[in-house]
Amino acid sequence: MATSSTTSTVPSIADRFDRARRDIDRALRIAGRPPGATTLTAVSKTRADAEIEAALAAGQRVFGENRVQEAQRRWAGRRDVAGLELRLIGPLQTNKAADALALFDVIETLDRDRLADALARAADGAGRAPRVLVQVNTGEEEQKAGVAPRQADALIAHARSLGLAVEGLMAIPPAAEEPAPHFALLARIAARNGLETLSMGMSGDFETAIRFGATHVRLGTALFGPREA
Numbered sequence: 001m002a003t004s005s006t007t008s009t010v011p012s013i014a015d016r017f018d019r020a021r022r023d024i025d026r027a028l029r030i031a032g033r034p035p036g037a038t039t040l041t042a043v044s045k046t047r048a049d050a051e052i053e054a055a056l057a058a059g060q061r062v063f064g065e066n067r068v069q070e071a072q073r074r075w076a077g078r079r080d081v082a083g084l085e086l087r088l089i090g091p092l093q094t095n096k097a098a099d100a101l102a103l104f105d106v107i108e109t110l111d112r113d114r115l116a117d118a119l120a121r122a123a124d125g126a127g128r129a130p131r132v133l134v135q136v137n138t139g140e141e142e143q144k145a146g147v148a149p150r151q152a153d154a155l156i157a158h159a160r161s162l163g164l165a166v167e168g169l170m171a172i173p174p175a176a177e178e179p180a181p182h183f184a185l186l187a188r189i190a191a192r193n194g195l196e197t198l199s200m201g202m203s204g205d206f207e208t209a210i211r212f213g214a215t216h217v218r219l220g221t222a223l224f225g226p227r228e229a
């Protein structure tokens, strides 16, 4: 009965991962894209140790985090898990570029020339080049990070001139708008710059993102349940 809510009605994290993987596979099939063409990034920000362990036990290896220090606390002791890939999906301050480079495999939020400069300097110091995505503010929202769409080509060119390996683009569409035009815009900017990776789509809109070519969808609540503020 709906009123006698018990833990048996709450799906486990393993169940949620199964379900998300099936949903991704189905969206790929509908889009006529090959199986495996979209990678599931599990957004583990704010999650407790037990939830991380459950995700790892479910076979998940690609995780997204939005703060450098929080991610250091959560992942430092787990950095040697085989196949683990950590992706930074939140804004990065230039003074944290070296810390981010040390922890993350991929930085998805390059959004300005000065950050590209800082990452290139940090890469020189570390002797290791970061893999990066350029974040595009497709809705040109003032409060949101990301380069404006019309400035994206110049930022990509600048990052490449510094020797940074730009793999693709990332975007977070405005919450109150239809996401499809934003996904389409991101795909167009990627295509004209010869970029393959498209990180777009979250729990509420990942199937649409897959239709528009997402290679990475970033799911938090669909996998772990609601976040506590």
Ligand SMILES: *Cc1c(COP(=O)(O)O)cnc(C)c1O
Pocket (backbone or CB within 6 Å): 043, 045, 066, 089, 090, 172, 202, 203, 204, 218, 219, 220, 221, 222
């Ligand atoms: C938190 C976050 C997500 C996950 O959002 P859900 O709606 O919980 O799936 C995805 N991308 C970014 C950049 C985030 O900060």
